[in-house]
Amino acid sequence: MTSELAERQRALELLRTAFPDYRIVFSKGRWAAVSAGSPPAVWFAETPSSLCGQLFQAQLRNGGTVVPFRDGDPS
Template identity: 95%
Template sequence: MTSELAERERALELLRTAFPDYRIVFSKGRWAAVSAGSPPGVWFAETPGSLCGQLFQAQLRSGGTIVPFGR
C-alpha cells in the first residue's frame, strides 16, 4: 500500500516534469501552480488531477508545449 505522502510526492514529481514552466506546490491541503510572467498566472486545486487539467488547458490556450510524462 502506498502512503498518502508518497503519492503526493509522486504527483508533485509528475506535475513538475510535465509542466516545467510552472512552480507547483502542495500546502495546507491544496495544490497550487504559478506561472512566470507579468502578472503571473495562478491556479488552485483540491487534487493533483484537477491542477493537471487546469495547467493543460492553460498550455493549450497559451500555445505552450506539454512535456510527456514517460520516463
C-alpha cells in the same frame, strides 16, 4: 500499499516534469501552480488531477506544450 505522502510526492514529481514552466506546490491540503509571467497567473486545486487539467488547458490556450512524463520507448 502506498502512503498518502508518497502519492503526493509522486504527483508533485509528475506535475513538475509535465509542466516545467510552472512553480507547483502542495500546502495546507491544496495544490497550487504559478506561471512565470508578468503578472503571474495562479491556479488552485483540491486534487493533483484537477491542477493537471487546469495547467493543460492553460497550455492549450497559450500555445505551449506539455512535456512527456517519461522519455524513451513507451512499450
